[in-house]
Amino acid sequence: MRRLFAIMLCALLLSGCALSSEKTRPNDTRMVVLATNLPEETVLPFICEFENRTGLWVTVRTGAAREVMDMARAGQCDLILGLGADTMEANRDIFRALPYEAELAPWVPTGSNWMPVFASRPVIIYNRNLIQNNPPEEFSDLLDPMWSGQIAMGDPEKCDMAAMTLTILGGDNQSELEGRFACLRRNIAALLPETRYAVDEVAKGNASLAIVTSQMLSDRPLGSLGRVFPGTDTMVFTQAAGIPVGAANPEDARTLLSYFLSEEVQTLAAEHFDGISVLSIHSADASVNVYDARHAGQHLWVVMEAWAAVWEDAQ
Amino acid sequence: MKNWIRQSFRNRVFASVLLITLVPIFVCNVLTMVIMVGRSNRALSQDGKAQVTACADSFRGICADIEEIADTLSTGTVVRSALRNHSSDSRAMFQRLNQACFFIRDFCRVDIVFDDGVCAYTTAEVNPGDYRPDWGILRCAAQSDTTVYTAGEDGTSICAGQAVRSRDGAVLGYTVFTMTREHIDSLLAGNYSDSNDIFIMSPAWRMVYSSRSAFPADMPQILRAEHLSGKRLTGGDYGECNFYSVEGKRTDFTLLLRQPMTFAARVTNAFYGVNMFLTITSLLLCIAYAFWLSDHLAQPVDKMTSAMSRISAGDLDTVIDITREDEFGRLGEDFNRMTARYKENLETSVSRQRELDETQVRMMQAQLNPHFLYNTLDSIKWMGVTNHMPEIARMSADLGALLRASISGDEFITLEQELELIERYLEIQYIRFEDRFTCEIDVPWELQQCMIPKLCLQPIVENAIIHGVADLQEGYIKVTGSRDGGDLVLCVADNGVGFPEEIMEQILHPTDMHPQRHLGLFNVNRILRLNYGEGSGISVQSEPGQGSRVLLRLPMHPKESEGGTNPC
Numbered sequence: 066m067r068r069l070f071a072i073m074l075c076a077l078l079l080s081g082c083a084l085s086s087e088k089t090r091p092n093d094t095r096m097v098v099l100a101t102n103l104p105e106e107t108v109l110p111f112i113c114e115f116e117n118r119t120g121l122w123v124t125v126r127t128g129a130a131r132e133v134m135d136m137a138r139a140g141q142c143d144l145i146l147g148l149g150a151d152t153m154e155a156n157r158d159i160f161r162a163l164p165y166e167a168e169l170a171p172w173v174p175t176g177s178n179w180m181p182v183f184a185s186r187p188v189i190i191y192n193r194n195l196i197q198n199n200p201p202e203e204f205s206d207l208l209d210p211m212w213s214g215q216i217a218m219g220d221p222e223k224c225d226m227a228a229m230t231l232t233i234l235g236g237d238n239q240s241e242l243e244g245r246f247a248c249l250r251r252n253i254a255a256l257l258p259e260t261r262y263a264v265d266e267v268a269k270g271n272a273s274l275a276i277v278t279s280q281m282l283s284d285r286p287l288g289s290l291g292r293v294f295p296g297t298d299t300m301v302f303t304q305a306a307g308i309p310v311g312a313a314n315p316e317d318a319r320t321l322l323s324y325f326l327s328e329e330v331q332t333l334a335a336e337h338f339d340g341i342s343v344l345s346i347h348s349a350d351a352s353v354n355v356y357d358a359r360h361a362g363q364h365l366w367v368v369m370e371a372w373a374a375v376w377e378d379a380q
Numbered sequence: 381m382k383n384w385i386r387q388s389f390r391n392r393v394f395a396s397v398l399l400i401t402l403v404p405i406f407v408c409n410v411l412t413m414v415i416m417v418g419r420s421n422r423a424l425s426q427d428g429k430a431q432v433t434a435c436a437d438s439f440r441g442i443c444a445d446i447e448e449i450a451d452t453l454s455t456g457t458v459v460r461s462a463l464r465n466h467s468s469d470s471r472a473m474f475q476r477l478n479q480a481c482f483f484i485r486d487f488c489r490v491d492i493v494f495d496d497g498v499c500a501y502t503t504a505e506v507n508p509g510d511y512r513p514d515w516g517i518l519r520c521a522a523q524s525d526t527t528v529y530t531a532g533e534d535g536t537s538i539c540a541g542q543a544v545r546s547r548d549g550a551v552l553g554y555t556v557f558t559m560t561r562e563h564i565d566s567l568l569a570g571n572y573s574d575s576n577d578i579f580i581m582s583p584a585w586r587m588v589y590s591s592r593s594a595f596p597a598d599m600p601q602i603l604r605a606e607h608l609s610g611k612r613l614t615g616g617d618y619g620e621c622n623f624y625s626v627e628g629k630r631t632d633f634t635l636l637l638r639q640p641m642t643f644a645a646r647v648t649n650a651f652y653g654v655n656m657f658l659t660i661t662s663l664l665l666c667i668a669y670a671f672w673l674s675d676h677l678a679q680p681v682d683k684m685t686s687a688m689s690r691i692s693a694g695d696l697d698t699v700i701d702i703t704r705e706d707e708f709g710r711l712g713e714d715f716n717r718m719t720a721r722y723k724e725n726l727e728t729s730v731s732r733q734r735e736l737d738e739t740q741v742r743m744m745q746a747q748l749n750p751h752f753l754y755n756t757l758d759s760i761k762w763m764g765v766t767n768h769m770p771e772i773a774r775m776s777a778d779l780g781a782l783l784r785a786s787i788s789g790d791e792f793i794t795l796e797q798e799l800e801l802i803e804r805y806l807e808i809q810y811i812r813f814e815d816r817f818t819c820e821i822d823v824p825w826e827l828q829q830c831m832i833p834k835l836c837l838q839p840i841v842e843n844a845i846i847h848g849v850a851d852l853q854e855g856y857i858k859v860t861g862s863r864d865g866g867d868l869v870l871c872v873a874d875n876g877v878g879f880p881e882e883i884m885e886q887i888l889h890p891t892d893m894h895p896q897r898h899l900g901l902f903n904v905n906r907i908l909r910l911n912y913g914e915g916s917g918i919s920v921q922s923e924p925g926q927g928s929r930v931l932l933r934l935p936m937h938p939k940e941s942e943g944g945t946n947p948c
Binding site for chain 1: 512514515516519520530531533535582583584585586604605608
């Protein structure tokens with residue numbers, strides 16, 4: 066009787082722990098994991114259409130350039146998107162070989178493992194309330210002491226747009242690089258986790274000017290922002306894609322990459338991203354000074370070392 | 381533990397009280413919790429399922445209407461004609477569109493779109509803008525002959541579309557139905573309670589509608605990730621919720637109802653915490669109460685046990701200190717009373733034993749050289765005979781008979797033998813008092829066979845002679861016997877001077893003190909009471925100068941006869 070009572074008591078207590086719950090499980094779903102440093106809202110319209118067309122599901126993971134690269138190294142994603150060509154070229158070993166480069170983007174170095182997907186132009190933005198006369202016209206103008214403490218910029222250690230800015234501003238040898246970076250360091254007001262935050266910083270007046278991409282200005286009113294496309298150094302900033310060696314689902318990743326390179330997507334992207342399609346960079350706009358990815362990729366480590374030296378000295 | 385309980389009355393009371401107070405409290409608490417949570421969850425589940433089903437029904441209803449209208453418009457001549465002619469100002473077309481969409485215009489916007497994506501007609505007040513023909517809903521509609529559904533390009537609306545085709549199958553344009561957030565709000569209003577949220581997920585489980593405008597930004601991703609991994613939907617750490625889903629058969633969209641749990645884990649934990657607190661509090665109270673009660677019950681028992689031990693050890697002065705008026709108090713009083721009576725009886729017994737011992741000593745002293753006295757009396761008797769003095773001879777013979785009876789070892793003799801001794805004694809007294817009194821003995825023969833203590837009647841007769849009729853010229857004494865129930869009543873009556881007051885008082889209220897006079901009377905009374913108890917003894921009726929009656933009452937004990945019937 067005592068045992069029965071004890072068993073009943075235990076059953077009574079345990080019954081309170083069992084609660085029903087709704088469970089859902091998709092049918093045998095194929096899924097691609099996309100890691101990108103672009104804002105999710107930028108890529109989502111393309112992704113939704115892709116899912117609608119193919120029935121593949123895409124999981125989007127966002128982060129800064131370094132985080133995206135870490136995900137690629139760890140095999141946590143099937144495709145990465147949005148990193149600059151120099152960063153991709155500098156880390157080409159962690160990506161699978163792609164078959165597209167010759168026909169889609171002749172300027173991509175032969176044998177590259179990455180592919181440009183989106184393109185936009187670097188642009189100098191400034192707060193028109195703070196700079197009413199004589200805004201900078203060239204990238205090199207940003208090194209002028211008159212902009213001391215007035216430039217917002219992403220952290221080059223984390224953000225490849227900022228790293229690209231360094232390569233734009235930098236010179237050919239170590240001393241030249243460090244000299245220019247010292248001038249830039251003097252002019253920096255805030256170092257941000259990502260370059261796109263600089264748009265808000267300048268708009269709010271926390272900084273006077275910054276180098277961003279035309280893509281970052283799409284779909285938003287300029288308001289107090291003024292923008293300058295540097296005339297003599299006009300170039301495009303490509304946002305590239307690559308399939309990591311450790312990707313779990315490389316075939317579907319390739320399908321997604323092909324979709325990004327399709328005419329519909331590129332046309333739509335060109336509408337959104339300042340009219341530049343990676344398919345037409347080489348042929349459509351002869352005035353564009355195409356970014357030398359191979360050189361930048363090889364030169365990136367030197368640039369970053371010079372920057373690190375200057376930054377540590379300043380600290 | 382078992383031994384600990386069995387060893388002590390206090391422990392048993394303590395454990396019993398603890399058990400019968402704690403277990404019901406604990407069981408009731410747990411039972412109440414389990415039933416309450418279970419019923420609440422069941423009611424919530426039923427309610428949630430009913431609400432999401434109602435929403436799904438509404439959604440299916442509007443989809444059915446949309447498909448019917450899309451079919452109507454797509455096959456209508458007016459629409460085809462307008463699209464074929466790229467006419468965007470056809471009055472007939474406007475009328476047809478408004479007429480067909482009258483009942484659903486609160487729930488969606490309807491656009492008629494040319495094959496190049498230009499929106500030609502709309503039920504909205506403002507033209508929504510052009511569509512991309514190779515993108516989104518138009519691309520899907522162009523590939524299907526029926527109504528198709530996709531998420532809107534902005535990701536926050538639901539689009540349905542159907543291609544309008546010519547008779548040869550060429551696409552002339554499209555009918556596009558767009559359900560914005562406001563439309564879906566109107567559609568689902570009243571189908572779910574305000575405390576719940578409705579989400580609509582696209583076929584790829586991207587959130588296209590939320591009934592709540594402000595919700596955590598990462599919740600859609602969390603839900604999608606949970607759905608993909610097959611886990612139970614939680615929506616992240618934004619409060620514990622139940623999710624109920626209905627998948628649309630026509631649209632592949634999924635309706636999700638998010639229902640906050642009434643008894644979330646933290647609420648349940650709080651309940652269990654309070655429950656535990658109450659149980660611990662109850663435990664402490666019960667321990668205190670059980671301790672007090674067991675102590676309260678065991679204390680008098682302990683006192684009594686201790687007192688019993690002391691009494692067993694011989695301390696008869698032990699008294700329990702009574703401080704209570706309940707049953708234990710009364711029990712203690714009874715115990716004290718019993719102890720006192722026991723002590724009194726013991727003292728009485730000791731006293732009687734002492735008296736008995738003294739009597740035996742006296743008897744032994746009295747028996748010293750009895751044969752010497754008897755032989756002397758016998759010599760006197762024969763000297764009286766030899767010298768022709770018959771009275772001396774008779775007195776010596778009678779005295780010898782009395783002496784023999786008094787020193788014999790028999791404690792009890794028959795009444796007949798006692799009466800014979802009395803007659804011997806009377807013979808002596810007649811000589812002494814020169815026949816100034818007479819004594820009559822009138823005892824039925826059958827009563828004379830009863831056993832009585834030896835010499836218990838003779839002292840009464842002696843007392844009647846010495847203190848009653850000694851000074852009279854014509855004294856009269858009568859000895860009678862009668863039966864009163866089971867008692868034998870012997871009466872010695874005389875017409876003497878009667879008993880003095882102080883003697884009467886001593887007889888009525890006897891004490892252990894020996895009186896100075898009427899010693900025989902006192903001794904007989906004591907002998908009868910010692911032998912037969914308080915119901916036996918002597919009673920006296922006396923009137924000064926009128927005489928007295930001394931009654932002896934004792935139980936009737938027959939002589940053990942040797943065959944034949946004993947008359948007693």
